[in-house]
Amino acid sequence: MANPVLVDVTRGDVVESRHRGAIAVMDAAGRTVFAVGDVERPAFPRSAVKAFQALPLMESGAADRFGFGDRELALAVSSHNGEEGHVAMARSMLAKAGLDEGCLACGAHWPQREADKARLHRMGAPAGRIHNNCSGKHAGFLCAAVQMGVDPAGYNRPDHPLMREVVAAVEAMTGAAHGADVCGTDGCSIPTFAIPIAAMARGFARFVTGEGLSPERARACTRLRDAAMAEPFMVAGTGRFCTDAMAALGGRTFVKTGAEGVFTAAIPGRGLGLAVKIDDGAARASEAVTAALLIELLGLDADDPARATLDRLAAPEIRSWAGELCGGLRVAADLSAARPD
């Protein structure tokens, strides 16, 4: 059974492409508040659960020991652009644990933005591991390993004590079994586990309510979520959905992208978590449908200061290289039932 079309891509008056997928909005008790498509089909959350993967950084005491504030914690849950501010912060986190970027197991890639690549090219510098969008998360892993008193080498491997803690944290938050049968390797060379998006959504409801969590874990979740919402630039960067949405919403929502068309969010004011998976893996569609869903879930009226930003993110334009408007994305699924009564 095919999932429904969530997003149409138009050019002129024609629908040029279509994105199918599923949406789950859950509360912490596991009640379905809104759902579209197959929310039980296993999907890899990829980077969308970085906030859960950062729990050992908090619970080991590493974040306190190294004096990490909102900016460090936001970078620890980020998929960043590799801009100067991100790179400097990742280096600083590693230095506080007596480590450097040579310890990172995430592999190297160029920064996201042309301006940041240009700066490296003008210096004749190569793409570095520190520019990897996951370098903040990996810096957090390394800091936690140091605090745990274990050898950081191989920290990204499934059998390393640090990674066992990381996987256990995601498994506990989502309540979905993380078995070898659903294990894959993420782009940054750590394990990722395919789980239902309903479980991801429930995990994010727990993340913002603390329901069913130990007091220590609930405090760690609150610190991570507040850090990300307070420092949205650190979570992604210039021109990025996560940064723009959290900056506009000012503490009302935590949002996080994951590769291959995954998006997650958490709404403290409603005690809800949401997860989206686009079947074909397209980020453009996961972003549009997440923005449209947040407009409904938050009941954003036309005069809400965040509304213009969310409207833009929900219906991005497609322009020619010369700047002409050619078409755009439009959400095709009816999301109105997600609006609070």
Next chain:
Amino acid sequence: MANPVLVDVTRGDVVESRHRGAIAVMDAAGRTVFAVGDVERPAFPRSAVKAFQALPLMESGAADRFGFGDRELALAVSSHNGEEGHVAMARSMLAKAGLDEGCLACGAHWPQREADKARLHRMGAPAGRIHNNCSGKHAGFLCAAVQMGVDPAGYNRPDHPLMREVVAAVEAMTGAAHGADVCGTDGCSIPTFAIPIAAMARGFARFVTGEGLSPERARACTRLRDAAMAEPFMVAGTGRFCTDAMAALGGRTFVKTGAEGVFTAAIPGRGLGLAVKIDDGAARASEAVTAALLIELLGLDADDPARATLDRLAAPEIRSWAGELCGGLRVAADLSAARPD
């Protein structure tokens, strides 16, 4: 009715993403040789019909007047990487018509490859119109306009005499109505028309058989197709599907990519044309399914010298940034009925 899944994207043992779409393989008489999904749903061919759009360059006499050989004609039907060889050839074509890159209406973007961007950044040079992947096609348009004796200004507009010839050529080759109701603006600011992929496929069967075409048009098609197959680097560039496939197949197939998940090909030895449209617009899926289809349509056995290249293109690997194998693409549709008896 949803089109079937053509390509699975795997990670570990799990299918992470799925690409649906349609395939049409036609002969010049309009007989369906092989089809999957809805081959009558209108789709924008985008750059996949550049060979048809280049017919006025040939038929106006411009290509002969300016002494264009295989390399120029291959660039005129290309979506190139903006490598040095492409840029120099586009400049040379414009100079022969007394024009320069300031006449191009395609807009500017950075070259595709990091190495070519790095060279520009080190010089402090901006992205230019000449680097636009369509600059060869636009250079061909401008040369044809000069030869036609019309003012080249506005050559990209639907009502310009040159563009009317271009649209008429695509309409005649495909036999599909190019009305205002299916007209959109392409990324390089020329009109593009949504037509059935069955019509695209039939057009490419005509392209390699000449059936139903005037002798002059049939000769123009033969020259364009032979030029592209003889100079595959000019059609795309380093590491690109069109270049690698045509280089491996050595004159057995013409292939051409189009944006938003379109691929077309033409097989002179079987008198067939094919067109693929991935519903969600993903190039990775259109490439994999086209390669798998060519293996079948050409009956490429294990000992064929092109088989290893086509196998690689049909099942690309997905690796982590550190180089570990994480998963890959695999064609999910049964294409065996496309193999010759």
